[in-house]
Amino acid sequence: MDAMRRTDTDRRTAVVTGAGSGIGRAVAVALNAAGWSVALAGRRVETLEETAAAMSAARDGAGPGDAPAGDAPRDGHVLTVRTDVSQPADVDALFAAVHERYGRLDLLFNNAGTFGPGGIALEDLPLSAWQKVVDTNLTGAFLCAQAAFRLMKAQKPQGGRIINNGSVSAHAPRPDSVAYTATKHAMTGLTKSLSLDGRRYRIACGQIDIGNAATDMTERMRRGVKQANGELAVEPVMDVADVATTVLHMAELPLEANVQFATVMATTMPYVGRG
Template sequence: MNAKQKIAVVTGAGSGIGRAVAPVLSGAGWSVVLAGRHTETLEETAAAVGTAVGSAAQSAADVLTVRTDVSVPEDVDALFAVVRERYGRLDLLFNNAGTFGPAGYALDELPFSAWQKVVNTNLTGAFLCAQGAFRLMKAQDPQGGRIINNGSISAHTPRPNSVAYTATKHGMTGLTKSLSLDGRPYRIACGQIDIGNAATDMTAQMQRGVPQANGELAVEPVMDAADVARTVLHMAELPLEANIQFATVLATTMPYVGRG
């Protein structure tokens, strides 16, 4: 490996924001490890990276896929073992894997199994991946690295009937702050990107109409996920002496700020 090569892990890389971020990082010269639950979708992302970036940039960086369920500690341990064995270090974790969970349940009707699945993926999974990255970044020489957590504007304001997702994203903010504090002695920086209505499979319903706080159903605007990816790259490429603690990137006219 080139001593100056930058190494990134992207979780939830098989679709959505992860799939948008991977080619942008690779195009900037990062070697990217794609982690996700489904080998087929990871391979599709890897192919998309190659198509978007082209052979010239790929000569300086590579793409690796590792099937990983972030809610399973053994899977996460295996992911970071692969990173350590192949590259010897890690410069960036984009802690992106997440799920909204089943839609349409009122709080008093939400099955415990659904609550548990969202918490296990969004919060426990984020912790496990952050812990794995932290261990590697702390032990490597030179020491340090960066963790970027995918928060969501639901880390600030809930949607109707979204208690599990909202609770985990508020928890992500606490995780980000703790990682920032605990990482200081080891040159490990941590920031959070809170995203509103990027155009992905998860937000496809926005363009058909989603429930609002006043009980109405309304179509909401979306933005290109590439705009999110460029923001992640900017956060990632800051020197470790600087950190974007929180960044909010959202569709300009979505009903979030003020009353809509």
């Protein structure tokens, strides 16, 4: 048996938020291919079904794009739950469904997030736009982590892992990104607190900071994005599968080991140094 693939009796269970596209989809596919049962959480059922179809295609040896949208045969190891992570009732329902289906939770990938409206100067940003980003990126991550903690603390054997999606914006902002950048800096504090508070329960927590993975959210990088000097510049991107490989490595570690912080980025993106 492949060392990374597990049998039904020792199969581990993961929750991936923001699983309907981009990084969340790539991570869900990688986890499932490595033998994990995966609960897919997101606001749109149709995109979650597309992710489930991509997972099925990957297990069958086809490319994710070869699976027709919505054509995802259920094998018991994929669960889709419509979830708005900013809503406590939705989060409670998600983790209740995971507990009912699988009986335990081994991994939460806290991935759901939004950049918010682009191109708006700080002084013109509506409070409602700020609040939406905070509610999704920060409050949503807290609510999911809290629910995961409750399950991981109570289950036997005790413990599990939480991986937060930070972003290189947890270190350096882009112009006109105050809400997104503030929440990603806050994510680092959340990661550290979860890591500390989880020690006594064998709950490990780490953070992956991602720069310019090729997703719909970063499509604008190919067209040109505003730089610190005000100019527009095209930025390089990397394959989102490389992010998934990194998350899988973090997830597969024994609970006695933890990647506290990891950065994976397009090698030549203007982040390190002065561009």
